[in-house]
Structures are given as structure tokens and as C-alpha cells.
Amino acid sequence: MKADSSTPEESADIAKPPLPNPPAGLLVVVGVLGLVFLFPVGYLVWGAIGLGGDFWGTLGSQQTLRPLRNSLLIASSVACSCLVLGTVLAWLVARTDLVGRRIWRLILALPLVIPSFVGATALLSAFGRGGLVPFVPRVEGFWGAFLVLTFLSYPYVYLPVLSRLSTTLPAMEESALLLGSGHGRTILRVVLPHIRESVLAGTMLVFLYGLSDFGAVALMRYDTLTRAIFSARLFDRATSLLLGLVLAGLALLVAGIERKSVSEPRKAPGIGRDQVRYRLGRWRLPSLVLVMMTGGVALAAPLAVFLFWVIRGSSTIGVGYSGITDGLGFLVGPVLNSALASLVAGVVAVVVTLPAAYAVARRRHFLSDLASASVTSVFALPGLVVALALVFWAISASGPLAAVYQTFPLLVLAYVLQFGAQSMRASQAAISALPMGYEDAALTLGVGGRRRFLRIDLPLVMPGLVAGGGLVMLSTLKELPATLLLAPIGFQTLSTRIWNAAEDGFFAEVGITSLVLILLSGLLTWLFVMRREFRV
Amino acid sequence: MKRILFWALLVVFGLLGAACGGSEEVITVYSGRTSNLIGPLLEEFTENTGIEVEVRYGQSADLALLIDEEGDRSPADLFISQSPGAVGFLAGKGRLRPISDSVLSMVPEGFRNADGLWIGISGRVRVIVYNRDLVDHSELPDTVFDLTEERFRGRLAVAPGNGSFQDFVTAMRELHGEEPTLAWLKGLVENEARTYANNTSIVQAVGRGDVPMGLVNHYYNLRAKAEDPNGASENYYFPDQDVGSLMIVTAMGVLSTSEDPDRAERLMRFMLSDSAQLFYSEQTFEYPLAAEAVPSSALPPLSSIGLATYDFDRLGGGLERTKELIDESGLEYS
Numbered sequence: 001m002k003a004d005s006s007t008p009e010e011s012a013d014i015a016k017p018p019l020p021n022p023p024a025g026l027l028v029v030v031g032v033l034g035l036v037f038l039f040p041v042g043y044l045v046w047g048a049i050g051l052g053g054d055f056w057g058t059l060g061s062q063q064t065l066r067p068l069r070n071s072l073l074i075a076s077s078v079a080c081s082c083l084v085l086g087t088v089l090a091w092l093v094a095r096t097d098l099v100g101r102r103i104w105r106l107i108l109a110l111p112l113v114i115p116s117f118v119g120a121t122a123l124l125s126a127f128g129r130g131g132l133v134p135f136v137p138r139v140e141g142f143w144g145a146f147l148v149l150t151f152l153s154y155p156y157v158y159l160p161v162l163s164r165l166s167t168t169l170p171a172m173e174e175s176a177l178l179l180g181s182g183h184g185r186t187i188l189r190v191v192l193p194h195i196r197e198s199v200l201a202g203t204m205l206v207f208l209y210g211l212s213d214f215g216a217v218a219l220m221r222y223d224t225l226t227r228a229i230f231s232a233r234l235f236d237r238a239t240s241l242l243l244g245l246v247l248a249g250l251a252l253l254v255a256g257i258e259r260k261s262v263s264e265p266r267k268a269p270g271i272g273r274d275q276v277r278y279r280l281g282r283w284r285l286p287s288l289v290l291v292m293m294t295g296g297v298a299l300a301a302p303l304a305v306f307l308f309w310v311i312r313g314s315s316t317i318g319v320g321y322s323g324i325t326d327g328l329g330f331l332v333g334p335v336l337n338s339a340l341a342s343l344v345a346g347v348v349a350v351v352v353t354l355p356a357a358y359a360v361a362r363r364r365h366f367l368s369d370l371a372s373a374s375v376t377s378v379f380a381l382p383g384l385v386v387a388l389a390l391v392f393w394a395i396s397a398s399g400p401l402a403a404v405y406q407t408f409p410l411l412v413l414a415y416v417l418q419f420g421a422q423s424m425r426a427s428q429a430a431i432s433a434l435p436m437g438y439e440d441a442a443l444t445l446g447v448g449g450r451r452r453f454l455r456i457d458l459p460l461v462m463p464g465l466v467a468g469g470g471l472v473m474l475s476t477l478k479e480l481p482a483t484l485l486l487a488p489i490g491f492q493t494l495s496t497r498i499w500n501a502a503e504d505g506f507f508a509e510v511g512i513t514s515l516v517l518i519l520l521s522g523l524l525t526w527l528f529v530m531r532r533e534f535r536v
Numbered sequence: 537m538k539r540i541l542f543w544a545l546l547v548v549f550g551l552l553g554a555a556c557g558g559s560e561e562v563i564t565v566y567s568g569r570t571s572n573l574i575g576p577l578l579e580e581f582t583e584n585t586g587i588e589v590e591v592r593y594g595q596s597a598d599l600a601l602l603i604d605e606e607g608d609r610s611p612a613d614l615f616i617s618q619s620p621g622a623v624g625f626l627a628g629k630g631r632l633r634p635i636s637d638s639v640l641s642m643v644p645e646g647f648r649n650a651d652g653l654w655i656g657i658s659g660r661v662r663v664i665v666y667n668r669d670l671v672d673h674s675e676l677p678d679t680v681f682d683l684t685e686e687r688f689r690g691r692l693a694v695a696p697g698n699g700s701f702q703d704f705v706t707a708m709r710e711l712h713g714e715e716p717t718l719a720w721l722k723g724l725v726e727n728e729a730r731t732y733a734n735n736t737s738i739v740q741a742v743g744r745g746d747v748p749m750g751l752v753n754h755y756y757n758l759r760a761k762a763e764d765p766n767g768a769s770e771n772y773y774f775p776d777q778d779v780g781s782l783m784i785v786t787a788m789g790v791l792s793t794s795e796d797p798d799r800a801e802r803l804m805r806f807m808l809s810d811s812a813q814l815f816y817s818e819q820t821f822e823y824p825l826a827a828e829a830v831p832s833s834a835l836p837p838l839s840s841i842g843l844a845t846y847d848f849d850r851l852g853g854g855l856e857r858t859k860e861l862i863d864e865s866g867l868e869y870s
Contacts, residue, residue, distance in 0.1 A: 063863060121737070130744025130768075138746070218733035223868070231697045231868060234597045234625055235856045313763045384598060391605045406611065484594040485602050489564065489611075500570040500593055504820075505736045505759040509572070 027367050029355045034371030037417060040378050043389035044244045053238035059246060064228065068246065071224040074142065074217065075210030078149040082206040085150065086157025087199050089294060091191070092287050094165035096278045104291050105162065106522065106530050111298035112155035112474040113521035115495055117215030117502065118514055120148045122305040124219065132308055144220035151298035152216070153209050156471060157202030159529075160426045163467035164198040164433065165191075167460070173276040183278055197429035198464075204258045205422055205471070208379040211247050226382050233384070244385045251380035252373050259369070303518065306511035313508020331497070331516055338477055338493040338520060341408075343528065345415035346473035349423040350465050352416055357427035358453075361434075372424065379421035383481035386418050390486060407488055414482035419475045423468035430464020431457070470529035477521050494520065561587045563799050566603060567616040568596025569786060573820045574616070581806045587799060596622035596699060603791065604629055613794040614803060616657070616786070619699040621706075621855050623654040623787045632789040639801055642808040647785050647825050656785030657807055658816040659823035662704050663781065664772040665742050665757045666749035676772045680708075680751075680780030681716075684723030692729045693738045693750030696867045700735065700753050700784050706858045708779050714861070721865035731868060743769040753784065754835075758821035773836065785825060 048055070058064055092098050093105045111119075125131055128138025139147060176186040214226040225243055232240040280287050356375060359368035378386060390413065394405045404410045434457060478495050487493070494517040501509035567574055571593055578589040592599070592612070600622040603610050615632075617623045626632050632653040640652050647656035664676060671691075677683060683692055695701050709717045730747050732738045738750035739760045745768065757771050774780035788807065790800045806812055813824035821835060862868060 121740070124737075124740065125744075128744070129746070140746075219737055221730070221732060227697070227868070232859070233601060234622070235859045309763070388601060388605055391602060395606055395609050402609075405609075481598070484592070485598065489590040489592050496593065500572060502736070503570045503595075504572055505739065505756055505763065506572055507763050 026355055026359055027365065030359045030368050030371045033352065033356050034367070034374045037371070037374040037378055037420060039393050040381055040386045040389040040417065041245070041248050041374070043392050044241050044248065044385065047392075048238055048241040048245065051238035051241070053242045055242055055245070058239055058242045064225070064243065064246070067223050067225045067228050070142075070222060071211055071226070071247075072250070074145055074149065074222065074224060075207045077146055078153065078210045079203050079207035081146070081150045082154040082157050083199060083203040085294065086154040086202055086206075087161050087195070089154070089291060090158045090161035090165055090195075091187075092291060094162055095191075095276065096280050096287065098280060098284070098287055098291065104295065106526050107295050107299060108291070109155050109159055109162075109470070109474070109525050109529070110518060110522055111152050111302075112471070113477050113517060114152055114298075114302055114514070115215060115478040115480065115498060116148060116152055116213050117219055118498060118510065119152050119302060120144070120216045120219035121502070121510075122302040123148055125305050125308075126301050132305065140220055141222050142220075145217045145222040147297075148216040148220065149210055149213060151294070153206050154294075154298075155474070156205040156209065156422070157199060159467040159470055160198040160202045160429055160464065161195050163426070163463040164195045164429065167430075167433075167463050177276070187278075194433065197432050198426070200258055201425035201429040204254060204376075205379070205425060207254055208251055208376070208421065211250060211380040212382050214382055229382060229385070244381055247380045247382075248377040251377045255373055255376040259372075299518070303515065306514045309507040309511030310515070313506075313511070328512070328516075331494070331513060334492045334494045334497050334513075335516060335520055337491055338495070338517070339524060341411065341415070341483075341493060342473040342476040342524065345412050345419070345476040346423075346469040346528075348412055349416045349420050349472040350427065350469040353420045353424035353468075354427055354465070357424045358431055361428045361431040372428075375424050376421045378417050379419065381418075383418055383479060384485075387414055387482035387485040390414050390417070390482070406486055408491075411483065411486050411488070411491075414486050415472070415476045415479060418479065418482065419472040422471040422475065423465070426468025426471060427461065427465050430461040430467075433464075434460055466529055470525060473524060473528070474521055477517065477524075561585075561799070563587055563589055563613050563796070563803055564611050565589055565591045565614045565616060565803070566599045566612045567591050567593050568599055568618040568622060569593075569616050576819075577807065577812050577815055580811070581803060584806070585802065587802070589803070597625075600625050603631060608793055610791055610793050612791050613796065613800040614788060614790055616788045617654075618786055619703050619784055620654070620787050621699045621703055623649075623789050624855065626789065626791075627651075627653040631792055633792040633794070633797060635790060635804065636801060639804050639808070642805070643825050648787075649789075654787045654789035655804065655808075656787050656825045658786050658813070658820070659783045659825055660700065660753040660755055660786070661773065661781055661783050661823065662700070663752060663754045663757075664749050664774070665739050665752050665769050666772055667742050667745050667768045668770050669768050670745055670748040673772070676749075678775060679778045680774060681720060683729075683751075684720060684727050686727075688727060688749075690728040690730070691748045692724070692727070693732050693741060693747045694724065694729050694867070695732050695734050695738055695750075695752070696862050698734050701751065702855060702858050702862070703784050704751075704779070704782050705862065706854050707782050709854070709858060709861070711779050714857075718861050718865060721861060721867055725866050729867070739769055743767040751780075755821040758835075783823065786822070 089108055093101045093108065098104065114122075123144065124138065124140075127133050127136040131138060138144075173186055173190050176190050177183075212226065214230060217224045218227060218230075225247060229240050229243045229247075232243070353375060356368060356371045359365065360372045390410065391405075394401050394410060401410075404413075477493075479493075480495050480499055483491075483493055483496050484499070487496075494513055498510055498513045498517065501507075501513060565578070571591070575591075578591060581587065582589055594602070596617040596619060599615065600617070603612055603615060603626060606612075610631075615623065615626060623632070627649060634652040635655055637652070640648055640655060643656050647659070648654065666676065675687070677685070677688075682688075705717060705721070708720070732741060732750070735752040735756045738747075738752050739756045741747050742750050743760060743764070749772075754771050754773070757769050760767055760769060788804060790797050790804070794800055808826040810826070813826045816822040817824050817835065823835065
């Protein structure tokens with residue numbers, strides 16, 4: 001972009017030359033990507049038109065407006081709370097002398113893997129009259145849904161910000177501190193602007209997830225648009241499809257707003273030295289309490305409930321059929337399937353959405369903005385809608401898409417469609433924070449295009465990509481509707497087992513399977529996300 | 537890069553494995569009954585006949601939508617549903633083929649479709665589940681219509697989005713007329729009935745004492761007691777053939793696109809055989825439907841309940857109208 005500026009403070013004030021157009025090859029790739037991610041919305045439009053749905057009539061009816069208001073309320077409240085919680089937690093474990101930060105770093109990522117209907121059931125069983133801890137009041141309705149969704153989805157902010165913090169650049173912070181800027185001011189003026197992209201990206205993911213969730217809001221008895229979509233799906237298809245479109249529209253609106261607030265690529269100073277580590281001092285104890293409470297509410301409480309179910313139910317094993325009576329062998333297949341599917345989906349999602357993320361972050365073009373919007377729109381849709389859309393396209397297509405119907409590749413495509421927004425936004429945030437100076441240096445040295453990308457950009461953004469892949473991996477581990485409808489027949493995952501058991505009240509089995517799911521996600525997150533990339 | 541390559545290879549081998557795994561005799565089942573409630577039976581069928589059963593589990597309504605979306609290219613041979621609503625939906629779409637008389641005759645009339653498009657497997661009875669610490673048995677109403685009375689204000693849980701509740705409302709419409717049904721639904725709203733996501737969450741809430749009573753299917757509480765024998769929830773059956781004690785069947789139908797309907801019928805016959813019917817009553821606490829099977833001793837005999845008599849065949853149709861009535865009453869928005 002600009003090779004002349006020597007200090008970061010100046011760079012913001014210097015007029016920027018317009019970014020060059022992206023290369024044609026990249027644009028083609030990005031365009032195709034955008035088209036593929038339009039499958040779900042295309043299905044909704046096609047279906048709604050075919051059934052003669054009345055969009056404005058449905059949108060304007062009281063039966064839509066109230067749930068719509070609730071959807072917006074819950075999604076934005078949860079987004080706000082996760083913004084704060086996720087950012088603070090990431091900073092605490094990445095940049096302070098918090099006790100046990102290494103282990104917290106892993107633990108705090110894991111609540112994302114708990115399916116929301118399981119988390120809600122666990123919370124309902126944990127507190128209040130008849131619960132495990134009767135003296136703590138039970139919450140339901142808005143606040144119940146708010147609690148469950150906050151504690152299960154703050155990792156959407158936490159992981160990208162953590163990855164960003166482990167690669168941000170100590171020089172400016174050191175200079176600020178050396179020049180006598182206090183810790184608070186340094187964080188506010190130097191650290192926050194650096195992680196801004198990641199915070200915003202994560203917050204938007206939380207908002208979209210809040211729109212799409214059905215399990216937590218339904219069990220907490222909070223009426224949202226997803227309830228209306230599910231309730232109408234069999235006998236009032238047109239309404240169901242139109243309400244799906246409303247969610248997609250909301251996603252686009254919010255993505256557009258967020259897009260406006262994302263800054264142009266900035267120039268940033270060097271990288272690779274030890275990070276500045278802040279001493280917490282008298283904040284040591286309160287910080288530890290916050291981290292422990294989050295871990296406690298989001299992970300330990302559900303774990304305790306799962307254990308309780310297992311112990312309570314195991315004394316009655318043999319009354320009624322349950323998989324548990326056969327020992328734990330029945331979980332081996334689901335564990336392997338879950339691990340395989342989530343790792344493949346994570347890697348594919350990152351690779352596939354990387355061109356769009358790069359194009360949007362570096363070379364703005366209307367085509368890349370469109371692609372980004374179409375990727376984003378899918379994440380606000382309930383998984384069932386995405387799954388049925390894929391069924392529709394695969395069945396009506398001939399050729400390769402039809403041939404893969406209900407095979408593993410199509411299942412992976414379903415995961416990537418649903419969760420591509422996560423990897424795209426995490427990658428985008430990482431790329432836009434990439435120091436432009438390297439590109440200039442590379443150009444000066446005659447290293448251009450792909451080679452520069454592979455040798456310079458990619459290693460620098462790797463932590464961000466891995467964080468995005470980790471989000472997709474954890475989301476895939478708990479994914480249900482697409483797995484049920486599109487997996488190769490007989491392909492059971494841990495989450496389909498949990499659903500099977502929960503559906504008819506086999507709580508001991510729900511408990512043991514959920515425990516295994518959390519263990520597996522911890523192992524995978526440590527092996528593939530934390531161990532290699534976040535060397536803080 | 538190496539890691540990506542490794543996983544790519546794994547996928548390829550996985551696909552090869554899947555492609556080579558096919559055996560000669562296979563039947564594909566889409567099942568709304570969960571694996572715990574049917575898996576052991578299907579395994580037994582394979583052992584007995586050598587026919588492999590491939591099952592896709594899911595919510596009955598979602599699987600019905602899936603089959604509808606798949607159209608002529610549906611790989612499914614047999615659809616098993618938790619309630620008549622979803623099979624009725626497919627029957628209405630012309631996606632089911634008539635079942636042969638020899639299978640149909642295994643189940644009494646009223647538990648199957650008049651055109652022979654679907655047939656009942658097992659029965660669940662609508663009940664009130666109540667918390668014995670919060671509700672005295674003598675307080676419980678004689679008819680479901682009494683639940684709109686003042687004394688039940690704020691004390692009743694319902695799951696209006698649940699298929700069984702909707703089937704029950706359909707039966708009420710057919711037996712008592714549309715206006716009384718709508719009035720009853722509106723009465724529930726005025727009486728501050730609490731809405732829940734599904735039967736299981738109602739039984740849990742009643743067991744904890746969140747809400748004193750709820751309208752559910754009978755077997756959920758038996759399941760809950762199996763997990764937690766000290767739970768405070770009990771079942772109450774409405775007397776005197778009240779529509780509140782309607783029996784709802786789980787049902788199955790052969791797809792019109794099935795390539796081997798005979799094989800599907802073999803599985804149906806097995807599902808209605810004595811050993812399978814015994815499994816439902818002993819293991820899943822349901823009422824067997826096949827003419828000769830006897831319900832488990834853990835269940836109150838049907839003769840003592842005073843079951844609502846209703847032609848289940850009619851439950852399949854008319855659910856659109858039921859949905860409209862529920863929407864009109866505003867029950868789902870409370």
C-alpha cells in the first residue's frame with residue numbers, strides 16, 4: 001500500500017492510494033464461492049415463490065413481529081455480553097500473569113462444543129427447586145436463554161481475539177509503556193485498536209448464532225423466529241421459508257453494518273518477539289475469580305449435571321433399553337466419526353473461505369463483498385434449513401452433486417456452508433491486521449503474488465486461520481440437523497447420539513455421551529489449535 | 537499442508553470403504569423413532585433374515601420433509617413415524633404405497649389408514665403428568681375440557697409445537713367440533729397455560745415442581761421414573777373415554793418409490809410380530825397394537841383406562857387446519 005511511512009502513528013494520516021483490483025483468477029474463485037453459499041437463500045426464495053408465499057403479509061403479521069423482536073433482542077444482548085466476556089477472558093489468558101493461564105486458555109474454548117439444547121437442559125436441572133443446587137434460583141425465559149447462549153457462545157469472540165493477541169506486536173505497546181503511558185491507557189489506545197477486527201468479527205458471529213439457535217431458546221421457553229420456522233415447517237411451508245429469508249436478510253443487514261465499521265488495512269510494526277505481559281497486581285484475584293466463574297458456569301456446571309445423570313441413571317440400568325447397558329463400546333464409532341468430520345470440516349472451511357477473506361480484507365471489489373455477504377447469510381439460518389436446501393439442490397441436480405447425495409463430501413459441504421462464516425471472518429480479521437510493510441518489502445525484492453502470500457502472509461495469519469478452523473471444528477462437533485439428514489446412512493456422531501438419547505429422556509446416556517464429547521473436543525482443540533499456534 | 541493431505545487421503549479411503557461395503561440384501565429405513573426405541577429390534581431382524589437394515593434417525597417431521605424433498609430419488613424404503621401426523625403428511629403427498637392386506641390385518645381397524653397407506657406399530661396414551669407433592673389426586677379433572685377452569689390457572693404445561701399434542705387437538709376437532717376446540721385452546725391461553733418445547737421437558741419440569749401438571753404422552757413419565765425412581769411425577773389417565781386419554785399410534789408406511797416393497801413388508805411384519813410387540817411393552821412402555829400381543833404389567837391395562845375411541849386414520853389429514861387453530865388461539869406465543 002504505502003512504502004513511505006516509517007512510523008505507525010503517521011500512517012493513518014497519509015492519503016492512501018486506491019487498492020489495486022484483485023487478480024482475475026482470485027475474483028473467479030471468490031465469485032464461485034459466493035454462488036455456492038447462495039444455495040440456502042436460493043432454496044428459500046425458490047421455494048417461497050413456488051408456494052406463492054406472501055412476503056410482506058407474513059413479515060407484517062403479529063405472529064412474526066413478536067418473535068422477530070425477541071430474536072433481535074436475544075441475539076444482540078448475547079452479542080454484547082460475549083463481546084465483553086470473550087475479549088476480557090482472551091486478554092487475561094494471553095497477556096497477563098494470571099495463575100494457570102495455560103490450562104485456562106484451553107478450558108475456556110470448550111463450552112462452544114456443548115449443544116445448546118443440552119446446555120439448557122443442564123442449566124434447568126442444575127438450579128432451583130428440584131435441581132441439584134436448590135438454593136440458587138432457576139432462570140427461564142429471556143434471562144435463561146441469555147445465560148445459556150452467553151456461556152456457550154462467548155468462544156466465538158474469545159478464540160479469534162486470543163489468536164490476535166498472541167500475534168500482536170509488542171513494539172508499540174513497549175513504546176507506549178516506555179513513554180510513560182499507563183497500563184490502562186496503553187490497553188485502550190494501543191491494544192484495543194489492534195484486536196478490534198477480531199472482536200467485531202467474533203461479536204458478529206455470536207449475533208448470527210443467536211439468530212439461528214433453536215435449542216436453548218425453545219427449552220428456556222423464549223419465543224423467537226426459529227420457533228416459528230420450526231413450528232410451520234410441515235404444514236405451512238411458505239411461512240416457514242419466508243421466515244428463513246427474514247433471518248438471512250437480518251444477517252446481511254448486520255454484516256453490512258459491521259463491514260462499514262471495519263477499517264482499512266493498517267501498517268503495523270515488527271513481530272516475533274516476546275509479548276508484553278501485564279502484571280495484574282491487585283486485580284489478580286478478581287481476574288482469577290472471573291475466569292473460574294466462567295469456566296465454572298460454562299463447563300463445570302454442565303459437567304456436574306452430566307455426572308449426576310450418569311450416576312442416577314446407572315442404578316436403574318436394565319430398566320428400559322439404553323445403549324449404556326452394553327458398556328461404552330457403542331461410543332467408539334461416534335467418537336471416530338465426530339473427530340473425522342470436525343477436522344475435515346475445519347480444514348476445508350478455512351481453505352475454501354480463505355480467498356474470500358483475502359479478497360475482502362485486501363482488495364475490495366463488489367464481487368468479493370457479495371461473496372462475503374452470501375457466506376455470512378448462511379450462518380444465521382437454522383441448520384435444518386441449510387440441510388434441506390442442500391437436499392433440494394443435490395436432488396434436483398444431475399452430475400457430481402447428485403452423485404454425492406448423503407455421502408461424506410456432501411456432509412462436509414453442509415458443515416462448510418453453515419460455518420464458513422466463522423472461518424471467513426476469523427481469517428479476514430487476521431489478514432486485515434497483517435502488516436502491509438511486508439508486502440511492500442516483498443515487492444521491492446521482486447517477490448510477488450502467490451509466492452509472497454505463501455512465504456510471508458500465510459505464516460503470519462496462521463494463528464487467525466487456525467482459530468477460525470477451531471471454531472468450525474467445535475461447531476461441527478455439536479452440529480445436529482444436517483448430520484441427521486445428510487450423513488451417510490448409519491454415520492452416527494456424538495451429537496446425533498446425544499440427540500437420540502435426549503429425545504426420549506435417556507438422561508444417563510445424554511450425560512455420558514456429553515462427557516465424551518467435551519473430552520474429545522478438549523483433545524482436538526489442544527492438539528490442532530492451541531498446542532501449535534498459540535505460543536504465547 | 538501435510539496435515540491437509542493426510543485428511544484428504546483419509547476421506548478418500550473412507551469413501552472407498554463406504555462404496556465397497558454394500559451387501560446384496562439391504563433395506564433403507566427413515567425412522568422418527570430413536571435408536572434406543574427401535575435399534576435392538578432392527579438388529580434382531582437382520583439376525584433372523586440376513587437382510588441389512590440401514591437406518592436414518594431424525595425427528596419424524598424433519599424426515600417427512602426430507603422424503604418430500606427427495607421426491608422420486610428418495611433412497612428410503614420404509615418410513616417410521618412417532619405420530620400419525622408425519623405419515624399423514626406423506627400420504628397426502630402421494631408418497632406412500634398401499635400395504636398388502638395380509639400385513640394390514642395384523643392390526644385392528646382404527647389403528648391404520650383406511651386406504652392401507654400406513655399402519656400403527658405401538659400406542660401411546662395422552663395423560664396428565666402431575667407432581668404428587670403439588671397436586672392432590674382428587675383435584676385432577678374428569679375431562680380435559682375442565683383444564684380451562686380457574687382452579688388450573690397457571691398450573692398446566694402444554695407443548696403446542698409437539699406432534700402428539702397436535703394429533704390430540706385434531707382428534708378433539710373431529711370428535712367435538714371446531715368451535716369448542718378453538719374455545720378450549722383460547723381458554724388455555726386465558727388460563728395462562730405454560731408452553732414447553734416438548735414432552736420430555738414438560739415431564740422434567742413437573743418432576744422438579746416448576747409447574748404442577750402437564751399434558752403429555754404416558755410413556756415419558758415411565759422413562760423418567762426409570763432414570764429417577766424417586767421422582768415426584770405421576771401419570772393420570774382421564775376416565776370415561778375422554779378425548780384427553782386419546783391413544784396416539786406410532787406408524788409406518790412403505791414409500792411409493794421403494795424398489796423392493798416386499799422386503800419392506802417383511803420388516804413391517806416383523807415389527808408387528810409378538811417378539812417385537814413385547815419389546816415395545818416391556819422395554820419402551822408402550823401399548824402393543826397387533827391383535828394378539830399383551831401389554832406389559834407395568835402399564836395399566838387399556839380396559840381400565842377408558843380410552844377415547846377415535847379413527848386414527850383421520851388424524852393424518854386435517855393437521856393444517858389444526859395448526860391454523862393453534863396459531864389463531866395464540867397458544868404458542870405465551
